[in-house]
Amino acid sequence: xxxxNKNTVGATERSWSLLFWLPLIAxxxxxxxxxxxxxxxxxxxxxxxxxxxxxxxxxxxxxxGVRGEAPQRDAALGxxxxxxxxxxxxxxxxxxxx
Amino acid sequence: xxxxxxxxxxxFEWRDFPYLGQESLNAAVAARAAQExxxxxxxxxxxxxxxxxxxxxxxxxxxxxxxxxxxxxFEADLASGEYEQIVTSDFREGQQRGISGTPTFVINGQVxxxxxxxxxYENAIEQAKREAEGET
Numbered sequence: 001x002x003x004x005n006k007n008t009v010g011a012t013e014r015s016w017s018l019l020f021w022l023p024l025i026a027x028x029x030x031x032x033x034x035x036x037x038x039x040x041x042x043x044x045x046x047x048x049x050x051x052x053x054x055x056x057x058x059x060x061x062x063x064x065g066v067r068g069e070a071p072q073r074d075a076a077l078g079x080x081x082x083x084x085x086x087x088x089x090x091x092x093x094x095x096x097x098x
Numbered sequence: 099x100x101x102x103x104x105x106x107x108x109x110f111e112w113r114d115f116p117y118l119g120q121e122s123l124n125a126a127v128a129a130r131a132a133q134e135x136x137x138x139x140x141x142x143x144x145x146x147x148x149x150x151x152x153x154x155x156x157x158x159x160x161x162x163x164x165x166x167x168x169x170x171x172f173e174a175d176l177a178s179g180e181y182e183q184i185v186t187s188d189f190r191e192g193q194q195r196g197i198s199g200t201p202t203f204v205i206n207g208q209v210x211x212x213x214x215x216x217x218x219y220e221n222a223i224e225q226a227k228r229e230a231e232g233e234t
Contacts, residue, residue, distance in 0.1 A: 079111045079112055079113065080111070080129075081109060081112065082103050082110040082139070083103040083106070083109035083110055084109055085109065087103075087107055087108050087109035088107060088226070089205065089223050089230060090110075091099070091110050091203055091204070091205045091219075091223065092110075092111045092112075093111070093112055093113065093201055093202070094113045094115040094192045094200055095112065095115060095202075096114075096115055096116050096117060096118055097122060097126060097129065097142075097145045097146065097153065098119070098121065098122040098149065098152070098153070
């Protein structure tokens with residue numbers, strides 16, 4: 001086989017190899033992007049983290065003093081409370097009016 | 099408890115746990131509507147003083163007038179359904195903490211179920227205070 005023919009055959013093989021691998025590489029990249037995007041979003045079963053005052057305060061003994069983000073109405077209204085927001089002791093009452 | 103609150107030692111927080119049916123839920127929602135007008139504790143006291151007979155809607159509105167609330171706004175707030183979401187959120191939070199009845203008190207993480215002698219709460223507050231001071 002002449003040198004020219006060898007070069008032509010080599011180039012053809014490389015082209016076929018590229019044609020084979022390129023779609024696979026592209027598919028792998030797409031999959032990776034998809035996974036990254038999905039992991040940055042909460043799953044449908046998750047509830048929003050309200051970051052509410054009492055949860056932190058009961059664990060640390062100090063009210064966080066900052067309302068969470070959801071639900072917005074709750075954030076605006078807050079828990080009914082009495083006393084200093086920086087009090088060292090937080091007493092939470094779960095109660096019913098009936 | 100009042101002296102602890104006034105002395106800056108204690109912060110008291112309310113959570114709704116309406117587990118006794120629809121009127122129980124309605125009363126909790128009504129109290130939140132009163133909170134919107136800055137009179138939660140006044141309305142809270144009226145609800146407890148008027149427990150007999152339950153809490154039909156007309157009674158809740160009557161108590162709102164008695165508490166000095168804007169009754170028209172109060173009724174509109176009740177109808178909006180917004181406060182039910184808040185009350186339900188409290189209830190779910192309580193369930194997640196394993197609470198099954200009322201009253202239940204949580205003092206810096208220590209759970210005290212049912213109504214206890216005052217001394218039990220005082221001891222728990224004093225202990226929580228000592229622990230909190232020890233942490234600083």
